Amino acid sequence: MSQYATTTGNLSARIALHSYGTNPQSWYAWLGERLPLVGDVLEVGAGTGELWRRIGHPPRLTLTDFSPAMCARLREVPGAQVQRCDATRLPFRDGAVDAVIANHMLYHLDDPDSALREFARVLRPGGRLAVAVNGRDHMAELDALGPAIGRPDLAVRFHDRNDVTAEATPARIAAHFTDVTAERYPDELVVPAVEPILAYVVSMIGPLTAAEESAARAAIQARIEAEGAFRVRKHTVLISATRGPR
Numbered sequence: 283m284s285q286y287a288t289t290t291g292n293l294s295a296r297i298a299l300h301s302y303g304t305n306p307q308s309w310y311a312w313l314g315e316r317l318p319l320v321g322d323v324l325e326v327g328a329g330t331g332e333l334w335r336r337i338g339h340p341p342r343l344t345l346t347d348f349s350p351a352m353c354a355r356l357r358e359v360p361g362a363q364v365q366r367c368d369a370t371r372l373p374f375r376d377g378a379v380d381a382v383i384a385n386h387m388l389y390h391l392d393d394p395d396s397a398l399r400e401f402a403r404v405l406r407p408g409g410r411l412a413v414a415v416n417g418r419d420h421m422a423e424l425d426a427l428g429p430a431i432g433r434p435d436l437a438v439r440f441h442d443r444n445d446v447t448a449e450a451t452p453a454r455i456a457a458h459f460t461d462v463t464a465e466r467y468p469d470e471l472v473v474p475a476v477e478p479i480l481a482y483v484v485s486m487i488g489p490l491t492a493a494e495e496s497a498a499r500a501a502i503q504a505r506i507e508a509e510g511a512f513r514v515r516k517h518t519v520l521i522s523a524t525r526g527p528r
């Protein structure tokens with residue numbers, strides 16, 4: 283993902299939009315209550331480490347990401363070990379960890395199934411996996427802006443190329459793990475202003491021309507005037523699984 287290699291800004295703009303969620307419990311708080319935070323915990327594709335800025339972290343936590351810019355931010359998380367690496371080639375021995383977390387990262391990978399094999403390799407038997415991904419209809423209202431502003435390439439759904447989705451991923455995980463369950467995080471975005479939507483769009487497709495920006499502003503504003511806010515449906519699931527015996 284070239285957009286993550288040298289900057290954390292795109293990811294931060296996207297995280298900011300989720301503050302307009304209607305669920306009073308934030309995604310990170312909801313997730314934190316469900317994560318297997320016992321023993322040696324490894325997060326792959328940890329990004330800016332936002333999760334650990336919002337919830338307390340376990341004593342033995344290793345954070346990894348393949349982006350140097352993300353790893354620089356991760357080194358600011360007190361007490362965590364940070365290692366730069368690709369999720370499909372983890373520099374840990376077989377059975378080294380008790381829990382692997384892959385939060386909103388699996389759909390970025392060219393070969394997600396080889397990452398799942400790698401997660402199973404580094405987990406001890408009985409160790410736990412937590413994977414967060416989105417449904418096929420996640421934030422579809424943002425993609426729908428593309429044609430309205432002359433940018434049909436607007437796609438907030440990274441998973442279109444590999445179908446790492448809420449619908450398809452449990453079966454892919456079941457090829458390597460047992461006890462696979464999925465739980466949906468209930469939320470919808472209700473955004474009363476143009477700017478946060480515009481910032482998100484720019485984080486996905488880069489700067490807009492003046493004509494595109496004015497079309498985007500008009501389309502977003504029209505929706506706000508008609509409905510009181512720009513509503514965006516969310517569809518995010520946490521998939522949990524257990525590493526079976528070797």
Ligand SMILES: C[S@@+](CC[C@H](N)C(=O)[O-])C[C@H]1O[C@@H](n2cnc3c(N)ncnc32)[C@H](O)[C@@H]1O
Nearest residue numbers: 286327328329347348349368369385386387390
């Ligand atoms: C959407 S961000 C999620 C960050 C974090 N997990 C969160 O939810 O706040 C996806 C992250 O996956 C990382 N990533 C993408 N491909 C990767 C790969 N092959 N190996 C490791 N990390 C990768 C990106 O650099 C980025 O930080």
